[in-house]
Amino acid sequence: xxxxxxxPYWCHYLGWGLAIAHVPISIxxxxxxxxxxxxxxxxxxxxxxxxxxxxxxxxxxxxxGLFLVAFAKEKIEDEQIWQIRLxxxxxxxxINYLILIISLVFINDTGHILELNLWVPxxxxxxxxxxxxxxxxxxxxxxx
Numbered sequence: 001x002x003x004x005x006x007x008p009y010w011c012h013y014l015g016w017g018l019a020i021a022h023v024p025i026s027i028x029x030x031x032x033x034x035x036x037x038x039x040x041x042x043x044x045x046x047x048x049x050x051x052x053x054x055x056x057x058x059x060x061x062x063x064x065g066l067f068l069v070a071f072a073k074e075k076i077e078d079e080q081i082w083q084i085r086l087x088x089x090x091x092x093x094x095i096n097y098l099i100l101i102i103s104l105v106f107i108n109d110t111g112h113i114l115e116l117n118l119w120v121p122x123x124x125x126x127x128x129x130x131x132x133x134x135x136x137x138x139x140x141x142x143x144x
Contacts, residue, residue: 007072015068022062029054059118066122070129084132092124 074081099120103113 005071006077007068009073009075011068012072015065015070015072018061018065019069020065022058022065025061026058029058059115063118063122066119066126070122070125074133080136081133084129084136088125088129088132091128092121095124096121 096117100113100117103116104110
């Protein structure tokens with residue numbers, strides 16, 4: 001089966017490296033006050049402040065990492081994997097919009113909506129896809 005729109009298998013490892021590298025960089029940035037861009041009081045009309053560039057770089061690092069993990073080929077890519085991918089993508093979009101609607105209605109802070117909309121679909125896709133593959137492998141090992 002020809003998979004035209006997926007990254008090579010090795011991008012899976014690169015994506016995990018980028019996503020994991022995001023965590024300590026963000027923690028260091030929060031300790032040094034670089035995430036003030038999300039506060040309503042510290043909003044600056046200038047686009048290229050140090051805080052905004054740091055936020056952009058870390059957000060792009062995490063997004064690119066999750067994107068590579070989510071859309072890298074598996075070692076064996078067949079029709080069943082495609083169906084699991086499609087089903088996981090559908091569930092991640094459902095969950096994303098449910099969380100987005102709930103947060104818009106009940107939460108007054110709109111600064112984190114961008115992060116929510118960027119990462120939640122990718123995270124839920126990866127978690128659901130890996131969980132279904134894990135369950136499938138367990139059921140196959142029980143049959144043998």
